[in-house]
Amino acid sequence: MTPLDAQTAREQLSHLPAWALDSERGAISRSLRFANFAEAFGFMAQMALVSERLDHHPEWFNVYNRVDITLTTHDANGLSERDITWARAADGAYAAFTRNGG
Numbered sequence: 001m002t003p004l005d006a007q008t009a010r011e012q013l014s015h016l017p018a019w020a021l022d023s024e025r026g027a028i029s030r031s032l033r034f035a036n037f038a039e040a041f042g043f044m045a046q047m048a049l050v051s052e053r054l055d056h057h058p059e060w061f062n063v064y065n066r067v068d069i070t071l072t073t074h075d076a077n078g079l080s081e082r083d084i085t086w087a088r089a090a091d092g093a094y095a096a097f098t099r100n101g102g
């Protein structure tokens with residue numbers, strides 16, 4: 001898979017302000033907080049299905065109501081369009097979860 005060039009990555013990430021770029025690794029990350037474990041796990045279950053659909057899988061860590069996510073494309077050794085697509089979907093899913101009671 002082809003990695004994004006630096007300029008495209010910067011442009012795409014300007015639309016994803018909650019995500020932090022690790023340019024050394026070619027990865028982005030975001031930490032999410034939910035009302036409780038059930039909400040956090042519900043988000044993960046939803047994004048697990050999205051991951052299968054996109055054939056793109058996160059590196060993530062969950063403890064109680066917190067989900068720490070890192071996205072990188074192993075096949076590209078850096079960031080690809082798939083990371084951006086996944087991050088957008090995650091932002092949308094998270095917004096829906098927090099809207100419904102947070």
Ligand SMILES: C[C@H](O)[C@H](O)[C@H]1CNC2=NC(N)=NC(=O)C2=N1
Pocket residue numbers: 055056057058072073074075076
């Ligand atoms: C065979 C399968 O399509 C690949 O291994 C996919 C699966 N999910 C993946 N997820 C991520 N994050 N990076 C990849 O390179 C990747 N590759």
